[in-house]
């Protein structure tokens with residue numbers, strides 16, 4: 001019997017938290033002082049934030065000089081020089097921007113953090129990270145399928161095309177939505193809503209960080225620019241997705257082909273077993289979207 005392998009198991013004993021994993025401060029080319037950046041996201045009700053200045057590593061030690069105001073602050077670094085940009089989220093140390101980017105990824109994976117390949121469709125040629133390179137590099141956790149600041153720069157803010165190509169070739173990579181904050185006008189366009197295990201008993205900053213990193217690495221989140229998903233239920237091949245504010249929900253499979261569509265705030269569908277994988281895009285009003293992570297059709301013995 002075919003069934004779906006997916007990251008949305010056991011959505012109990014925790015809570016949904018919203019976070020941005022790509023933001024710059026005055027330590028590189030951002031306009032916010034680090035604490036101002038934290039404050040900007042606290043005021044929008046975010047639960048976590050990664051500070052990812054260009055080739056500057058935020059470690060747990062220098063993050064400790066900031067007041068998180070209830071947010072989980074993740075150390076980070078945008079590996080920039082010499083190759084495609086990638087965020088080291090949950091950085092335990094500074095990774096040198098080795099032009100052999102596979103080395104960067106492998107080193108990140110030795111620690112608690114993970115790598116997200118950034119804004120693949122940036123620049124005049126819309127090809128900051130060509131598909132051939134995304135295909136060649138291994139063991140990164142995800143790609144930015146939405147990057148907010150790219151709305152004001154050359155190229156495309158979206159990279160669903162390359163994500164669908166990766167998924168269709170069997171790669172298991174998560175899709176992230178981030179602001180790539182460089183100033184106040186770039187705050188709050190794209191985020192990741194993760195189901196994070198409750199660590200309120202552990203009075204420990206590290207435990208909170210680990211819980212957020214665990215959820216993100218496991219894919220227990222959806223990416224959003226405004227649609228709020230209230231439920232994801234998967235049973236065998238049956239998927240139910242509920243939202244507050246979607247107008248249309250579409251199921252997308254191999255080759256980026258649509259296999260289902262509902263002009264509604266929710267969808268309940270049996271995923272056909274010939275699609276290899278399934279992901280769902282939810283359209284809201286205007287430029288609001290939500291994107292679930294992929295689910296893979298597997299055959300039980």
Ligand SMILES: [Zn+2]
Pocket residue numbers: 078085118119
């Ligand atoms: Zn960048």
Ligand SMILES: [Zn+2]
Pocket residue numbers: 022023024078180
């Ligand atoms: Zn950036």
